[in-house]
Amino acid sequence: MTQPPPPDRADAAYPSGMPSPDWVALQRAAIEVRDTAYAPYSGFPVGVAGLVDDGRVVVGCNVENASYGVGLCAECGMVSALVAGGGGRLVAVSCVGPEGDTLMPCGRCRQLLWEHGGPDCLVATSTGPRPMSELLPDAFGPANLGR
Ligand code: THU
Numbered sequence: 001m002t003q004p005p006p007p008d009r010a011d012a013a014y015p016s017g018m019p020s021p022d023w024v025a026l027q028r029a030a031i032e033v034r035d036t037a038y039a040p041y042s043g044f045p046v047g048v049a050g051l052v053d054d055g056r057v058v059v060g061c062n063v064e065n066a067s068y069g070v071g072l073c074a075e076c077g078m079v080s081a082l083v084a085g086g087g088g089r090l091v092a093v094s095c096v097g098p099e100g101d102t103l104m105p106c107g108r109c110r111q112l113l114w115e116h117g118g119p120d121c122l123v124a125t126s127t128g129p130r131p132m133s134e135l136l137p138d139a140f141g142p143a144n145l146g147r
Contacts, residue, residue: 021092090117
């Protein structure tokens, strides 16, 4: 449950006018939703919480399937909740694994976070919050499609 303080550069990437994210509260929300995960096949429950630019917090957990490849990562659920709840931009994300410790989003989920948070979205890591621009460098994204 320990979270190192954010490095200065992470604060620099954070949108101006927004209060600093409460990383401890985000991690708690991720742990809470992790407890609802449906992960009978991997035994690896994951929870994720994201702070939206309007102040709301959206959450998701992994949902596996007997047809293994159909399983959904926690971030998929969180992004669905974001869009279904009216949209908005993710500004800070905390993802946790079975022990409640920080978990790095998988490659596919980094692409999801890029779409809905962009390069400045901060992600909790074991060394402190880091912007998506570091976690998915040279990303393909909406700009490549003229959006
Ligand atoms: N998992 C996530 O939910 N998010 C990630 O970013 C990494 C992996 C899930 C997928 C699967 O249900 C379980 O963790 C084991 O891979």
